[in-house]
Amino acid sequence: MTLTAFPPPAPDTDYDILRQEVRAFLAVELADFPPDMRAKSWNGFSRDFSRKLAQRGWVGMTFPREYGGHARSALERYVVSEELLAAGAPVISHWIADRQSGPLILAKGTEEQKRAIVPRIAAGELCFCIGMSEPDSGSDLAATRTVATEVEGGFRVNGTKVWTTYAHVADYMILFCRTDKSDDRHGGMSQFLIDLKATENIQISPIIDMAGEHHFNQVIFDDTFLPADALLGEKGEGWSQVMSELAFERSGPERFLSSFTLIEELIRLLGKDATEAQQAEIGRLSAHLMVLRQMSRSVARMLNEGKNPALQAAIVKDLGALFEQDVPRLARSLVSRPAVPGGRDSYAAVLAYTELAVPSFSLRGGTREILRGIIARGLGLR
Amino acid sequence: MESMIHDMAERLFRDNIGHGLRESAAAGNCPRALWTRIEEAGLHMALVPEEAGGFGVPAAEALGLVRIAGAHGLPLPLAETLIANAVLARAGLELPGGRLTIAEGASLQLERRGAAIHAIGQLKVVPFARWVDRIVTIAALNGTDHVLSLPVKDLTVIPAQDLAGMPRDDAEVDLVLTAADAAPLPMSLGGMRGLGALIRSLATAGAMETILSMTVEYANDRVQFGRPIAKFQTIQHYLASMAGETAASRAAAEMAADSYDTPAFALTVAAAKSRSGEAAETVGALAHQVHGAIGYTQEHALHHFTKRIWSWRDEFGTELDWTRELGRAALSSPHETFWHFITDSSAQGTPA
Numbered sequence: 001m002t003l004t005a006f007p008p009p010a011p012d013t014d015y016d017i018l019r020q021e022v023r024a025f026l027a028v029e030l031a032d033f034p035p036d037m038r039a040k041s042w043n044g045f046s047r048d049f050s051r052k053l054a055q056r057g058w059v060g061m062t063f064p065r066e067y068g069g070h071a072r073s074a075l076e077r078y079v080v081s082e083e084l085l086a087a088g089a090p091v092i093s094h095w096i097a098d099r100q101s102g103p104l105i106l107a108k109g110t111e112e113q114k115r116a117i118v119p120r121i122a123a124g125e126l127c128f129c130i131g132m133s134e135p136d137s138g139s140d141l142a143a144t145r146t147v148a149t150e151v152e153g154g155f156r157v158n159g160t161k162v163w164t165t166y167a168h169v170a171d172y173m174i175l176f177c178r179t180d181k182s183d184d185r186h187g188g189m190s191q192f193l194i195d196l197k198a199t200e201n202i203q204i205s206p207i208i209d210m211a212g213e214h215h216f217n218q219v220i221f222d223d224t225f226l227p228a229d230a231l232l233g234e235k236g237e238g239w240s241q242v243m244s245e246l247a248f249e250r251s252g253p254e255r256f257l258s259s260f261t262l263i264e265e266l267i268r269l270l271g272k273d274a275t276e277a278q279q280a281e282i283g284r285l286s287a288h289l290m291v292l293r294q295m296s297r298s299v300a301r302m303l304n305e306g307k308n309p310a311l312q313a314a315i316v317k318d319l320g321a322l323f324e325q326d327v328p329r330l331a332r333s334l335v336s337r338p339a340v341p342g343g344r345d346s347y348a349a350v351l352a353y354t355e356l357a358v359p360s361f362s363l364r365g366g367t368r369e370i371l372r373g374i375i376a377r378g379l380g381l382r
Numbered sequence: 383m384e385s386m387i388h389d390m391a392e393r394l395f396r397d398n399i400g401h402g403l404r405e406s407a408a409a410g411n412c413p414r415a416l417w418t419r420i421e422e423a424g425l426h427m428a429l430v431p432e433e434a435g436g437f438g439v440p441a442a443e444a445l446g447l448v449r450i451a452g453a454h455g456l457p458l459p460l461a462e463t464l465i466a467n468a469v470l471a472r473a474g475l476e477l478p479g480g481r482l483t484i485a486e487g488a489s490l491q492l493e494r495r496g497a498a499i500h501a502i503g504q505l506k507v508v509p510f511a512r513w514v515d516r517i518v519t520i521a522a523l524n525g526t527d528h529v530l531s532l533p534v535k536d537l538t539v540i541p542a543q544d545l546a547g548m549p550r551d552d553a554e555v556d557l558v559l560t561a562a563d564a565a566p567l568p569m570s571l572g573g574m575r576g577l578g579a580l581i582r583s584l585a586t587a588g589a590m591e592t593i594l595s596m597t598v599e600y601a602n603d604r605v606q607f608g609r610p611i612a613k614f615q616t617i618q619h620y621l622a623s624m625a626g627e628t629a630a631s632r633a634a635a636e637m638a639a640d641s642y643d644t645p646a647f648a649l650t651v652a653a654a655k656s657r658s659g660e661a662a663e664t665v666g667a668l669a670h671q672v673h674g675a676i677g678y679t680q681e682h683a684l685h686h687f688t689k690r691i692w693s694w695r696d697e698f699g700t701e702l703d704w705t706r707e708l709g710r711a712a713l714s715s716p717h718e719t720f721w722h723f724i725t726d727s728s729a730q731g732t733p734a
Contacts, residue, residue, distance in 0.1 A: 283709030
């Protein structure tokens with residue numbers, strides 16, 4: 001049963017030097033970065049941090065040198081990613097571009113698009129957002145209604161995108177929309193590369209989440225003109241292009257390390273005086289974490305070898321979300337210390353932040369229900 | 383992973399193990415003819431070095447046989463014999479051939495008697511003791527681990543069995559062992575508890591893969607309300623959960639197998655045994671839920687596999703034993719952060 005087989009990842013020890021370099025860099029850069037900021041995990045935003053990281057060669061690591069990248073392997077990139085996440089570094093400014101938009105442009109973009117955009121991603125200068133969900137198209141991506149109509153010299157776009165993370169600061173959006181009528185539910189879709197700072201008639205307004213944070217936005221396209229060269233990849237091939245991004249999006253360490261700051265706070269509190277019952281719970285958490293990391297690194301290896309581990313990636317994300325969502329419950333079962341939003345006690349503040357963040361973990365990047373549907377299809381049930 | 387010995391084992395087990403053989407074994411009959419075939423194929427020697435009669439395959443590949451045996455519900459001590467031979471070879475003792483088993487030896491008292499060693503005590507819950515020639519165990523003599531090869535004919539065996547009806551006997555030991563049957567273990571492989579936990583984790587992963595495919599097949603065949611029950615979303619999500627838990631168990635067990643005979647083994651096997659033990663709960667429960675009443679009968683094959691994975695949780699350390707050990711290591715580790723502990727406890731991995 002290939003679905004449940006995750007080939008062994010590459011030896012961890014191959015990357016010891018890189019790992020130590022990243023740790024030394026983070027120790028300096030995040031020396032005064034407090035736990036309640038680290039708790040934001042990959043949702044923390046700092047252009048300054050992303051630029052500094054890029055100066056060390058740790059953004060666009062896998063991109064070819066001719067496009068400003070560093071021609072390193074996906075496994076080396078994995079080491080940098082997991083170290084950033086474990087430390088709670090503010091990475092969102094470059095994260096989406098580095099993880100999926102850059103690779104997408106490299107795979108499907110024109111030479112002009114690659115030359116214009118990819119080196120700036122690798123320099124940590126560009127923040128990307130993904131225009132995917134719509135008011136009537138959440139998990140059901142094929143229900144997308146936003147439409148780009150071909151006009152002289154380009155396209156006119158009309159429609160509304162929602163839940164667009166960091167659209168309010170992003171430089172570019174990868175827009176997924178309809179370009180043609182098609183009898184095939186998945187046909188007639190295309191992707192566009194939009195310069196948000198230079199395009200008129202795009203209205204971006206905030207959607208505040210239940211934690212009081214502004215990550216989401218609503219993005220309205222009102223007869224927005226896009227030049228012909230904004231088309232990314234083949235017209236009509238948007239669906240398969242999006243699907244090929246998903247294995248990158250779903251299997252990384254961000255799919256099980258989102259609550260990691262709370263884990264570190266909890267373990268710091270328990271320390272060497274933990275009871276046997278507390279030891280057992282931390283042992284269980286450690287076992288789950290070691291295994292998720294093993295599976296996620298296995299997918300990274302498969303991606304590096306040019307395979308398409310979309311099913312394994314769905315399994316990693318499903319299990320990973322269960323794990324990271326369970327951390328507040330676990331913490332509360334081991335330590336009696338109430339959550340205090342913004343409190344001076346770092347454990348209490350991190351617990352409060354994480355409790356309010358976890359509901360999103362099984363929604364973003366593919367809901368639990370969608371992932372399980374994908375796994376069920378892989379098992380031959382659909 | 384392409385593996386000739388895995389293909390050979392798949393064929394051998396597929397052609398020779400069925401519901402009837404598992405039923406007969408659960409009733410107490412040792413399938414000796416099947417063992418002869420296993421021995422003719424040399425599978426029982428896969429984990430020993432080539433010069434001692436092994437295939438010269440990596441340890442992780444040899445250990446993959448245990449997962450395959452688990453997938454077929456093999457009612458014979460192949461996994462135990464693999465480990466017993468590896469431990470005997472490591473200690474430089476003779477490999478006696480035939481069926482062997484392993485036992486945790488912490489409860490044995492050893493005393494030197496000239497050139498010989500007197501071993502006394504009771505070995506508990508020894509897998510297949512009644513069906514094997516020797517029990518291989520590790521016990522301490524003056525603080526040094528010794529490997530003992532105990533002839534079963536010289537022990538008092540008290541029969542008992544696990545949930546699946548497989549022999550899990552106690553054995554009274556009061557024996558004087560010569561240098562031919564006892565030797566110091568120069569380089570530890572991690573103790574019998576860890577090695578036992580490794581084979582149970584691997585077998586659990588294999589059995590779960592079989593449970594999963596049986597359950598998928600049943601869900602696709604069984605029609606209710608005018609359609610296969612596989613078309614109901616609830617059933618699909620149960621099966622997706624089973625697949626996730628099965629995949630995690632296999633990855634965990636293979637992580638431990640990959641670090642066999644390395645310093646990382648102590649912690650990876652703790653993770654593997656506790657993770658697969660936990661998964662056995664979910665996988666077993668959901669498999670029975672999907673199968674309905676027919677899966678709760680003796681005539682259906684499902685119970686052979688669910689009983690095995692539930693029994694194996696209790697052997698060579700339960701989830702509680704192993705999570706405590708892992709948690710103690712995490713909480714008392716000298717690492718600067720928990721994250722550093724996690725990255726350092728990972729397996730060595732396999733070079734590309």
